[in-house]
Amino acid sequence: MEDSKNLNFIEKIIEDDLAAGRVPGNKIVTRFPPEPNGYLHIGHIKSICLNFGLAQKYGGVCHLRLDDTNPEKEDMEYINSIKSDIRWLGFDWGDNEFYASDYYERLYEIAVRLIKEGLAYVDSQSPEEVRKNRGTLTEPGVNSPDRDRPIEENLRLFEEMAAGKHPEGKYLLRARLDMASPNINMRDPALYRIKFAEHPRTGNRWCVYPMYDFTHPISDAIEGITHSICTLEFEDHRPAYDWACSIDGIDHTPHQYEFARLNINYLVMSKRRLLSLVKNGLVSGWDDPRMPTISGIRRRGYSPEAMKDFIARVGVAKVESTVDYSLMEFCVREDLNKRARRVMAVKNPVRLVIDNYKTDITEYFDVENNPEKPEDGTRRVPFTRELFIEADDFMEEPVKGWHRLYIGGEVRLKSAYYVKATSCEKDENGRIVSIHAEYDPESRGGETADGRRVKGTIHWVSASHCIDAELRLYDKLFKAEDPGSETGNYLDDLNPESLVVVKNAKVEESLGNVKLGDYLQFMRLGYFCLDKDSVPATDETPARLVFNRTVTLKDSWARMQSKEQKKG
Ligand code: ATP
Ligand code: MG
Numbered sequence: 432m433e434d435s436k437n438l439n440f441i442e443k444i445i446e447d448d449l450a451a452g453r454v455p456g457n458k459i460v461t462r463f464p465p466e467p468n469g470y471l472h473i474g475h476i477k478s479i480c481l482n483f484g485l486a487q488k489y490g491g492v493c494h495l496r497l498d499d500t501n502p503e504k505e506d507m508e509y510i511n512s513i514k515s516d517i518r519w520l521g522f523d524w525g526d527n528e529f530y531a532s533d534y535y536e537r538l539y540e541i542a543v544r545l546i547k548e549g550l551a552y553v554d555s556q557s558p559e560e561v562r563k564n565r566g567t568l569t570e571p572g573v574n575s576p577d578r579d580r581p582i583e584e585n586l587r588l589f590e591e592m593a594a595g596k597h598p599e600g601k602y603l604l605r606a607r608l609d610m611a612s613p614n615i616n617m618r619d620p621a622l623y624r625i626k627f628a629e630h631p632r633t634g635n636r637w638c639v640y641p642m643y644d645f646t647h648p649i650s651d652a653i654e655g656i657t658h659s660i661c662t663l664e665f666e667d668h669r670p671a672y673d674w675a676c677s678i679d680g681i682d683h684t685p686h687q688y689e690f691a692r693l694n695i696n697y698l699v700m701s702k703r704r705l706l707s708l709v710k711n712g713l714v715s716g717w718d719d720p721r722m723p724t725i726s727g728i729r730r731r732g733y734s735p736e737a738m739k740d741f742i743a744r745v746g747v748a749k750v751e752s753t754v755d756y757s758l759m760e761f762c763v764r765e766d767l768n769k770r771a772r773r774v775m776a777v778k779n780p781v782r783l784v785i786d787n788y789k790t791d792i793t794e795y796f797d798v799e800n801n802p803e804k805p806e807d808g809t810r811r812v813p814f815t816r817e818l819f820i821e822a823d824d825f826m827e828e829p830v831k832g833w834h835r836l837y838i839g840g841e842v843r844l845k846s847a848y849y850v851k852a853t854s855c856e857k858d859e860n861g862r863i864v865s866i867h868a869e870y871d872p873e874s875r876g877g878e879t880a881d882g883r884r885v886k887g888t889i890h891w892v893s894a895s896h897c898i899d900a901e902l903r904l905y906d907k908l909f910k911a912e913d914p915g916s917e918t919g920n921y922l923d924d925l926n927p928e929s930l931v932v933v934k935n936a937k938v939e940e941s942l943g944n945v946k947l948g949d950y951l952q953f954m955r956l957g958y959f960c961l962d963k964d965s966v967p968a969t970d971e972t973p974a975r976l977v978f979n980r981t982v983t984l985k986d987s988w989a990r991m992q993s994k995e996q997k998k999g
Contacts, residue, residue: 439747441481441688445489445658455683459491459657462529463517464647466498467509467631469702470717470724471516473738473759477693480742482660483522494654495524498531500646502630510631512717516725520735527654531646532632534653538641539593541649541678542604542622546585548679551622552578553588554603561603564610565618572610572618592625595638599625604639608674616671620644644668648675651685659685662692663751693745694753696912698723699921713925714908720962720979721908721929731905732950732960732981737766756907763982767950767958772800772807775845775890776938776953776978778902780819782865782894785850788816793893796876798846810941814847817894819937824889825866827855834886836866842887845954849874849885890954896940900976902933903962938976943968945976957983 438446448454461482465471471479486493495517499505517524545551554561554575566572580588592602604623612618622645627638648671651659659672666689676684699705700723708714708722718726728738741762745754794814800807820836829837836842841851850868858864873880908929915921938953945951951959958981968974 440749441485441658441660441690441747442488444688445485448657449489454657455655459486459489460494460655461486461491461658461660462494462496462651462654462656463524464496464498464650464661465513466501466504466702467506467513468501468504469509469706470512470722470726472700472702472705472725473695473698473723473728474693474700475516476520476725476738477742477745477747478660478662479517479520479522480739481690481747483517483524485658485660491657492527493522493524494527494529494656496529496531496650496654498643498647498650499630499632500531500640500643502626502628502640505631507631512726516729519725519729520738529650529654530632531641531650532630534646534650535633535637535641537653538646538649539639541680542589542641542645543586544680545606545622545678546589546604547582549582550607551585551604552580552607553585553592554578554605554619555601556603558600558603561621565615566610568615571612572615574610575605575619578607578610578619589623589639592623593637593639595627597625599627601625606645606674612670614667614670616644616668617674620671644671645675648672648685648687649678649681652676652681652683655683656685659687661687661689663689663749664692665689689749691748691751693742694751695723695756695759696753697756697907697909697914699909699914704921707922711922713922720903721905723908730963731979732767732958733763734766734770734950737763740766753913757986760982760986764958764984764986767952767981769803770801771950771952771958773798773802773952773954774939774942775812775892776900776902776936776942776956776959777819777821777890777892777897778933778936778953778956779822780892780935780937781822781825781863783818783820783850783891784865784867785816785818785870786853786867787869790816792816793896796846812846813893813896813940814844815893815895818844818891819894819897820844820866820889820891822863824887825852825855825863827863835889836868836887840887841885842889843874843877843885845888845890846877847875847891848872849877849879892937892939894937897937898940898943898974898976900936900938900942900978902936902959902978902980904931904933904957904980905929906931936978938978942976943974950981951978952984953978955984957981 463482483493554577564573603621605619608617610618621642623639626640669687672687718730720731741759795811797809798812799809825836836852838852848870850870852868855863855866906929909924910926911924914924945961953959959978962977962979964977966975
C-alpha cells in the first residue's frame with residue numbers, strides 16, 4: 432500500500448478496513464446511486480470517479496444503482512443517458528446494474544415486519560400536520576395521535592394503502608423511533624407514501640413507494656456494499672441509515688461516509704435547475720453544449736481524460752468549497768493541446784487574390800497535424816491564387832504595432848508563402864471585399880532567399896477548396912460567479928452572449944471527413960469539434976458542417992481580470 436500521505440480520507444478508511452480484516456472477503460463494494468430524474472452533471476463525475484476509482488484501485492467492484500423511487504419525475508430517457516455518460520467516462524459496472532425498484536418486494540416485507548414488531552405505524556395526519564409536528568432544530572417534535580394505533584389496524588391500513596384504496600397524502604407509513612430525537616431525521620421518519628404514478632420499470636404494480644432513507648441503506652445492505660459514499664448533506668441522515676441497516680434480518684452492515692460535493696463558480700448544478708433551463712427553452716436541451724451536464728460537455732468537445740484530470744486536481748475533502756471555472760478550462764486546454772489536430776478555419780472571411788500567382792493551379796503543402804505529437808503525421812493543404820483570410824487580419828493603413836497584413840506590409844501565410852498586400856477593393860458601403868497581394872515565390876514553406884523575417888503569421892484557406900461552415904462560439908451560460916446570489920433568481924444572471932453563431936465561416940478541405948468526437952484546433956481561433964447538427968453531403972446537397980467552440984486558446988477572462996487588478 433502506498434504512502435498514507437497521498438491518500439484521501441476515504442482511501443485511508445478503506446486501507447485501514449482492509450488491513451484490519453473488516454471487509455468481507457477483502458473485497459470492497461461501492462456504488463454510484465443516481466436518481467434517474469435528469470441527466471448527470473459535472474458534480475456527478477466526482478462521485479463516479481470516486482466510487483468507480485476506489486473499486487478499481489482496491490480490486491473491488493462498483494455497482495450502478497438507479498435510485499428510482501420517485502416515479503413521477505423519473506424516465507427511461509434519463510436511465511439511458513446515465514448509462515451512456517458513465518461509459519463515456521470509461522467506467523464499467525459489468526453485470527452490477529441494479530435498481531432500487533428491484534427491491535420493492537423485499538422493502539414491502541420489511542415494512543410489514545416492522546409494523547408487526549410495533550416499530551412502524553400508519554399516520555393519518557395531513558402532510559402539513561406532519562411537517563408542523565416534526566418540531567425544529569431547537570424544539571422536539573410532537574407525537575402523532577396515531578402513534579399507538581393497534582398493530583392489526585396498522586397492518587390493515589398499510590395493506591389498503593398498497594391496494595390503492597386510499598388517495599395520495601391520506602396516510603403515511605412511519606418508523607416508530609423518537610419524536611424528541613435531537614436529529615430531525617430520526618423523528619419517526621416516513622417509510623412509505625402513497626403515489627399513483629406509473630413507474631418506468633414497475634409500471635402500475637405499486638401505488639406505495641418507499642422513501643430514500645428507508646430504501647437506500649437497505650439497497651446497500653442487500654447488495655453487500657461495504658463503503659457507501661455520498662455527499663455531505665447526507666451526514667445528518669447517517670443515524671437513519673444506521674438504523675435501517677440494523678433492522679432485524681438485515682445481515683450485512685454497510686457504512687456511510689460523506690465527502691464535499693463539487694461546486695464550480697459560474698455554474699448551476701442541481702438537476703432541478705438544469706431541468707428548468709431545458710423546460711423553459713433557455714437552452715436547446717440537456718445536451719446543449721453550454722450545459723454542465725456530461726452530455727453537454729461531451730458535445731462541447733471536452734474529453735473524459737480532461738474531466739478526470741480536473742476531478743483529480745480538485746481532490747476529495749470533507750469541507751465544502753467552490754472550484755474556479757478556469758481550473759476546469761485549464762484542464763480542458765492542457766488535454767486538447769496534446770490531442771487536437773491543428774487545422775485552418777477562417778471565421779470572418781475576406782478574399783485575398785495573389786496577382787502574381789498562376790491561375791488554375793493548385794499547389795499542396797504538407798502541414799503537421801500536431802506539433803505536440805509528430806506521430807500524428809501531416810496532411811496536404813491546397814494553396815491557390817485566391818484564398819480567404821480573416822478580415823480582422825488586414826488593415827488598409829496600419830495602426831502602431833500592427834504586425835499583420837496592410838497595404839505595403841508583408842506577412843507569412845501559415846505553412847505557405849510570404850505575401851505583401853498591394854491594394855484592396857470595397858463595396859458601396861466602404862466594406863473591404865477583396866485584397867490584392869503579391870507573393871514571394873522564393874519563400875515556399877516560410878524561408879526567404881534573403882533571410883528577411885516578418886513578425887506576422889496569418890491563417891488562410893484556399894477559396895476554391897474550402898468548405899462553408901457554421902461556428903458556434905460559446906461563453907459561460909451565467910455571467911455571475913454565484914448565479915442568483917444578488918436577486919435570488921439564478922435566471923437573472925443568464926449570459927445573453929453565451930452563444931454567438933457565425934454562419935459563413937470557411938474551413939480547410941481536410942475537414943470534409945471530420946467525424947463526431949474528433950478533437951480540433953482551429954489555429955488562432957480556439958479548440959473546436961464537430962456538432963451533431965452537421966449533415967453529411969448527398970449527391971444533391973453539399974455537407975452542412977457545424978462546429979462547436981470547445982474553449983478559447985487562452986483564458987481571456989483570467990487575463991482581463993489580472994489586467995484590471997494591475998490597473999486597480
Ligand atoms: P442534484 O442535487 O444535482 O439534483 P442529486 O444529489 O440529487 O443531484 P443524485 O442522482 O441523487 O443527484 O446523485 C447521485 C450521486 O451523485 C449521489 O451520491 C450524490 O451525492 C452525488 N452527487 C450529486 N451532486 C454531486 C456533486 N455536485 N458533487 C459530488 N457528488 C455529487
Ligand atoms: Mg438526490
